[in-house]
Structures are given as structure tokens and as C-alpha cells.
Amino acid sequence: MAKGPAPAAPAGEPDAVVIGGGVVGGAMALGLARSGARVAILDEGDDAFRASRGNFALVWVQSKGLGMPEYALWSRRSADDWGTLADLLRTESGIDVAHSQPGGFMLCLSESELQRRAEALHRLHNQPAMAGFSHEVLDHAETKRRLPAIGKDVVGALYSPHDGHVNSLKLFRALREACLRRGVDYRPNHGVDAIEPAGGGFAIRGPWGEMRSARVVLCAGLGNARLAPMVGLDAPVRPSKGQIIVTEKTAPFLDHPMATLRQTDEGGVMIGDSQEDRGFDTSVSQPVLSVMAERAVRMFPRLAGLNVVRTWSALRVMSPDGFPIYDQSFAHPGAFVVTCHSGVTLAANHVLTLAPALLAGRLPEAVSRFSARRFHVQASA
Known part of the structure; x- marks a missing residue:
């Protein structure tokens, strides 16, 4: 898969530009910066369809990978390394992300x-x-x-x-703070309109102006579908709507995370097990919340006495088969796409393994099955 490292960055420009400032983009940027790269993050802003604002913060291995065992192995590898990432984030950001792996x-x-x-x-x-x-x-x-x-x-x-969880808001803050301390140039409200190969690297443009870099890493979630073809890549991702209920804080009663329900380190209970194919609709719907709440109360009757303090919906980033897409451009070396719907689970892999490999100009063998080329092979079979 390797084509060798990309050319050096133009003078005064970053070695790598990460497009997307969510959990995936933050993890990739931190990993690149820790490997010695000058990094910039171009982030569309909080009006984007940001999956990170609605994640359930599970570090989950159970049930992942049916039909693609490589995904199960990749998830397990990241879960096993999450303790290392939590320690790293505490050291580099001063924030404890409340990682726990009790099963x-x-x-x-x-x-x-x-x-x-x-x-x-x-x-x-x-x-x-x-x-x-x-x-x-x-x-x-x-x-x-x-x-x-x-x-x-x-x-x-x-x-x-093998399963665990973290505090999602603390993780997001820790990634951002660690990046800033590493000198990452974070630029909010910098949506990208165009990426063009230029001078052995890339010219990245938006209403804010232009930035050039030898490498570009697409971590823009659902936006990757639009951006990837600009650099000879394919990211056929679609939105999958999920809704979440958060209760008031209560005394600890649940030390273990569940796929649909967890108590955070701060005491609130998160409930979320919906999946809806509703396009880019992010509205909150009472019928779906009612079903989620009813199941949660049947599981833990004490939840019936708690007040709901917040509900929201967000859009997962789903590929046609539900597995990640990691790819590099053969037409335009130095361009990569990184997209998945398990950005929290896979954060340790992204920081510790994938980002250093991208900086060296190659994807690791462990992710060779995750190329978007798998969809074209199936289509022509």
C-alpha cells in the first residue's frame, strides 16, 4: 500500500492539514504532532453535523466485527491500548478523561x-x-x-x-488541549470548499483563504463524501441518526457500561439505542425517546424516579457495510481519508498507530482491509 513519504511542506506551512476537528480529527492531529509534524486543523465549526457532539463514549469491543474479523481485531487492539492513551492525555492536557475498562x-x-x-x-x-x-x-x-x-x-x-467507557466531553476537551500544547494550529470556522493538488502537495481553500501542505488528512465525517473525490479518494458515507437521553445525577449504581445505557463518572445516566435512516434530520422525536426510556426503566426500575435533564440527536458516520474507511490516494500521494463511526473506541489506534504511519507516508498493514476499494470489488463481482 505504501508509496513512500509525501514531499516536504512548503516553507512556513504545516506538514499536515487535518480537515475536521472532532474526536477523529483531534486524535489524528495529536498523533501527527507527537510524531514531530507541524499540524493544522481546519474545523468547520459547531454548526457542522458533528458526530462527536452526540457520541456515547463507549470503548466497545463486544459485538464488533461480524463479517470482517479485522475490525474486531482493530477494535480490541485500541481497547487494550486505551489505558496508555488515557495516561498520555492526562500528562499532555492535564485532564482525566475518566477511562474505565470494567467489562x-x-x-x-x-x-x-x-x-x-x-x-x-x-x-x-x-x-x-x-x-x-x-x-x-x-x-x-x-x-x-x-x-x-x-x-x-x-x-x-x-x-x-474487553469493554469500557470514558467521559465524552472530557475526552473532547483533552484532545483539543493536548493538541494546543503540542503547537497544533487549530482554526475553527474554516470550512473547506476545495482541495487541489499543487506543487507536489495540496492547496486547501475556503472563504477564509488558502493553506498549503504536503499532506492532507480527511477526518470530516460526513463531509468526507464531498471532499474525498477532490484528491482521488472515495468515502461513500451516509448519516445514521441516533438520539440520547441524559438524566439528572444520581448516586452510583452502575459500574459497568452497556451498549444502550451507562452511568457517567459524574453521576448522570445516558440512554441511547436508536438508529434511524432519516437523512440529515437531527430533530428530537418523542416517540423514539419514549421507547428508549421504557426499555431503560425495564432494565433498571430506579430510573423511573429520575428527571431527564437533556435530550439530543446526532448523526453517525456510516459506510455501506458499517466498517471504517482508511485510504490513501495513489493519484495524489500525501492525501488520506480516515472515517469511522467508532471514533472513541478507535482513538487509541488513531493517536498511537495510524497517525505516525500516515506521517511516514503509508497505511499500516492492520488496516489494509478498510480501503474503500472493497465496495467497488463487491459492486463488480
Whole structure:
């Protein structure tokens, strides 16, 4: 996959420009800066469809990778390295992101749901190269022994020791602060209209003017679909709407994260398990929130007595098969696209592994399966 390093940056310009200032862009920028690059972030601003504003902050391995075991391995690698990233962020930003990896549960409210999820996890772990992934299928009694606050409607659960979570707002702040301390030139309200190959590098333009760089890394989420073709890349991503409920703070009762419900280090409970194909609609809808709340109360009846303090929706960045897209341009060396819907889980990989590889002008072998070329192969098969 490698074509060698990109040419040196023009005098006075950054070595790499990261387009997109969310969790993915922040992680890539920090990794590049820690590897010695002069980095600029061009961020569209808070009026963008920013997935980072609505993330659930899970570091999740359980259930990921059915149909592509490489994604399961990539997720597990990042989860295993998240403790290193948390320590790094604390050192470089002064912020504790409240990372915890106690193992995660997926609660089931019917026997059929438990059986269906257990069979899917069994198929996932039977894929090639999946040794070392452990999980347990628990009945109601064992689930209640481990999670005393569950309700009678919980028939059982799946448990994986590899799962964890962080504080999403603290993570976003820590990435931004660490980047600033590393000298990253962060420029908000700098939407990009055009990227053109120029002088062995790239001219990046917007209403604000022009910036040139030897490397450009597209981390603009849904905006990558528009930007990628400008540098000979493809990012066929679409929005998937998700809604979240946040309760008032309450005494700690839940040490373990779940795919649809978690208590933060500050005491509030986040509830969010919706997926809607509604285009770029980010409105909050009462019927969906009601279903989410009803399931959450069945899982933990004590939630019925808590006030809701906030609800919101955001757009996930989804590829056609749901897996990440990591690619480099063969037509225009030095241009890369990085897009995924698990920016928190994969943040450790992005900072510690992917960014240094991009600076060297290549993608690591571990992500070779994530090229967008896989979609064209399927289409012509």
C-alpha cells in the first residue's frame, strides 16, 4: 500500500492539514504532532453535523466485527491500548478523561433476544483469527448477582471483559488541549470548499483563504463524501441518526457500561439505542425517546424516579457495510481519508498507530482491509 513519504511542506506551512476537528480529527492531529509534524486543523465549526457532539463514549469491543474479523481485531487492539492513551492525555492536557475498562454488559428483555445475540456473538468469535476474545452468556440470576439494580424483566445478559467507557466531553476537551500544547494550529470556522493538488502537495481553500501542505488528512465525517473525490479518494458515507437521553445525577449504581445505557463518572445516566435512516434530520422525536426510556426503566426500575435533564440527536458516520474507511490516494500521494463511526473506541489506534504511519507516508498493514476499494470489488463481482 505504501508509496513512500509525501514531499516536504512548503516553507512556513504545516506538514499536515487535518480537515475536521472532532474526536477523529483531534486524535489524528495529536498523533501527527507527537510524531514531530507541524499540524493544522481546519474545523468547520459547531454548526457542522458533528458526530462527536452526540457520541456515547463507549470503548466497545463486544459485538464488533461480524463479517470482517479485522475490525474486531482493530477494535480490541485500541481497547487494550486505551489505558496508555488515557495516561498520555492526562500528562499532555492535564485532564482525566475518566477511562474505565470494567467489562461491558448487553442486557436482554426476552429469551429470543438473548438467544439471538448469543448466537451472533458465537458466530463473531468463530471467525478466523479471533482467538483471545472472551464472553459470557448470563441468566437472570447471575446477571442480578453482578448488577443488583436490574429489574425482573431482564432475562439475561452477555458480558465481555474487553469493554469500557470514558467521559465524552472530557475526552473532547483533552484532545483539543493536548493538541494546543503540542503547537497544533487549530482554526475553527474554516470550512473547506476545495482541495487541489499543487506543487507536489495540496492547496486547501475556503472563504477564509488558502493553506498549503504536503499532506492532507480527511477526518470530516460526513463531509468526507464531498471532499474525498477532490484528491482521488472515495468515502461513500451516509448519516445514521441516533438520539440520547441524559438524566439528572444520581448516586452510583452502575459500574459497568452497556451498549444502550451507562452511568457517567459524574453521576448522570445516558440512554441511547436508536438508529434511524432519516437523512440529515437531527430533530428530537418523542416517540423514539419514549421507547428508549421504557426499555431503560425495564432494565433498571430506579430510573423511573429520575428527571431527564437533556435530550439530543446526532448523526453517525456510516459506510455501506458499517466498517471504517482508511485510504490513501495513489493519484495524489500525501492525501488520506480516515472515517469511522467508532471514533472513541478507535482513538487509541488513531493517536498511537495510524497517525505516525500516515506521517511516514503509508497505511499500516492492520488496516489494509478498510480501503474503500472493497465496495467497488463487491459492486463488480
